[in-house]
Amino acid sequence: MKKIFKTMSCIAGLLAVTATDVKANNIQISGTAATGSVVSFNISWDNSWNASVAPSNWDAAWVFIKYQDCATKQWYQAPLSTISADHTAGSPLQVDAVTDGKGVFIRRSAAGGGSTGSVAVSLKMTMPAGAYNFKVFGIEMVNVPQGNFVLGDGTSSSTFNTYTVTASSQSGGITAAALGGSSPGVSSSYPTGYNSFYCMKYEITQEQYVEFLNTLTYDQQKTRVISDPISASGTYAFSNASGSGIVIGTSGFNNTVPAIFACDVTHDGVLNNSNDGQNIACGFLTSSDVNAYLDWAALRPMTELEYEKVCRGTMAPVAGEYVWGTTAITQIYSGVALATPLTATETYTNAVANGMCDYGTANPAYRPLRVGIFATNSSGRASAGAAYYGAMEMGGNLWENVVSAGNAQGIAYTGVLGDGTLNAVGDANQANWPATTGLGAGLRGGSYVDGASYVRTSDRANNVYTNTTHYSSLGGRGVR
Ligand SMILES: [Ca+2]
Ligand SMILES: [Ca+2]
Ligand SMILES: [Ca+2]
Secondary structure, three states: OOOOEOOOOOOOOOOEEEEEEOOOOOEEEEEEEEEOOEEEEEEEEOOEEEOOOOOOOEEEEEEEEEEEEOOOOOEEEOOEOOOHHHOEEOOOEEEEEOOOOOOEEEEEOOOEEEOOOOEEEEEEEOOOOOOEEEEEEEEEEEEEOOOOEEEOOOOOOOOOOOEEEOHHHHHHOEOHHHHOOOOOOEOOOOOOOOOOEEEEOOOOEHHHHHHHHOOOOHHHHHHHOOOOOOOOOOOEOOOOOOOOOEEEEEOOEOOOEOOEEEEOOOOOOOOOOOOOOOOEEOOOOOHHHHHHHHHHOOOEOEEHHHHHHHHHOOOOOOOOOEOOOOOOOEEOOOOOOEEOOOOOOOEEOOOOOOOEEOOOOOOOOOOOOEOOOOOOOOOOHHHHOOOOOOOOOOOOOOEEEEEOOOOHHHHOOOOOOOOOOOOOOOOOOOOOOOOOOOOOEEEEOOOOOOOHHHHEOOOOOOOOOOOOOOOOOEOOOOEO
16 A cells, blocks of 8 residues: 655656555555656555356456656646557556546456456557656456446435346437436437446545545635645644544645645644554545546546446446445444544454445534445355446435436436546536536435435436535546
């Protein structure tokens, strides 16, 4: 879980000046170096898989590189080769290039599972030489294969009709009458979940949000937190409650130099202690915050239909089922006994039971838990509260930000990917995404504050949600 930060000053004429390692929840990236147009590093993550039996999918790391112009100090998305063979990864991994060159997927090349060990990776960038600093980011994802699935469960609030999404649903759209749930229906441009995509395995964590903030300009940061970046060191970015631990470590300056954010839930002035909440899901994120993160990471928000695909997969609907596919639910929350709270190994001490989920405290003073807390070596889907393809906490912990199928702004969405760049004030600026006012956004899956009914795969009680308040129960994740 360690990070290595190499401090070197900018030297004109070298492409590689400094390179910084950044990890996601369970991915470690170390030894980052840049030579010419190639960035190399070692990557490892535990519990990776490539399954030859149902759900017949794999997990992957979405890896992208940001570079900082040494003169302007601004960070930009590094363009990567769109040819997979230009990149290398040792066994058991392979690198899949993507057509927009905004990053790569790194995944197991053959059926198998477990720790990958430390694997050497090299990625080829396609930008002109210059004096730059680099940061490599890795986000854990799960593959969602192309294929039919069923919407709706026949009983949950505002549920879609029980409707099978097929290739022709995507190519021809779905009418209002067929879709039900008071939706105006969706066109062939709206991602229905039929086509394959990747979904983030976990909600955005506090550490990931800090890493995001620390590549933004002052004005961009100001939009993405509650406290002004010029505030004193130690000021909470959002709140001093609900496990929120993002603080200003070094104040911004003169409305131009951005702040440096860090995690400090313990609020002892010592930043990034092992129990400063780095791996806790990041609350207080409005739809606009989540979508800014996703544009920056070159991902995109998921639609309501994709949400149900991720949760239910190819299984037949069960009336009232939760995101793990059964109607059994067991409440775990931050008020119960937790071992090593707020650390990367935060775990619960209750006996394992089916449907373990952080929901229903009716009290925002509690907090979301470490992402992936219920997944252990011995847990099955139901006990881990896992969605069908292995995404965690799709129900409970924090609400999931989705693109609504319930209004005109939502159904105008066409699945345009983020491009790694925000506008001058730090908002996402991709065509037909939900507006910065939240219009077109919705919520799914419930939260640590809210009741069990919202944890249902097909519950659409908040399918339209345009509130822009930074509530502690709001978070999210993206897809690509
Ligand atoms: Ca601390
Ligand atoms: Ca959630
Ligand atoms: Ca953009």
